[in-house]
Amino acid sequence: MKINSLTVEIDGIDKEILRDLMEDARKPILQIANKIGISGAAIHQRLRKLEQSGVISGSKFTVNNKILGYNTMAFVGIYLDKAARNPEAVRDLKKIPEVLECHYTTGNWSILIKIICRDNEHLMHLLNTKIQAIEGVSRTETFISLNQQIDRQIQL
DSSP states (O other), X not given: OEEOSSOEEOOHHHHHXXXXXXXXXXXXXHHHHHHHTSOHHXXXXXXXXXXXXXXXXXXXXXXXXXXXXXXXXXXXXXXXXXXXXXXXXXXXXXXXXXXXXXXXXXXXXXXXXXXXXSSHHHHHHHIIIIITTSTTEEEEEEEEESOOOOOOOOOO
16 A cells, blocks of 8 residues: 555555445455455454545445435535635534535535435425525525435445
8 A cells, every 4th residue: 555645545455345345334354355365354454554544434324314204305506795704604504414515616606515305395494594594695506306316436
C-alpha cells in the first residue's frame, strides 16, 4: 500500500477484500481469507492499514426508508443571498433530521441538499417552515425523485 499526500494506492488483494465487504460488511473475515488464500490475521492487518489511511471508515446498516414511511426523496437547490452565509446555513441544515446530504456546489445554487420526507405534504412543510426560514436563504428549487435507479459506491 503506497500512501502519498493525496491518494492511497491499493493492491489487488486490498481490492478483493474491499469488494467483499462492500457487498456485505458482515461477511466473516475467515470466509474472505479462505477465498483469497491468505490468513485471517493478514486480512485484519490490511483492514487496519486501510482504516488508518482513511480508505475505509466504520461500517453501517442501510435502513429502508419506505418501510419506515418515508416515501418522498427530493433534491433541493438552495440560493443564498450571500456566499458568506454558507457556514451558518449548513449549521442550520444539520439541525433538520430529514436532510441526508449537503453539498457546496458550483453553478446557480450555493447549496444542494438531499432530503427524505414521508410525503409531498411533509416536503412542503419542511421547505416552508424550516429550509426557507434559514437566515440568508433567498429561494429554493426542488426536484422530487420518482425512482432511484442506481445506488452504488465506486467500483474497485
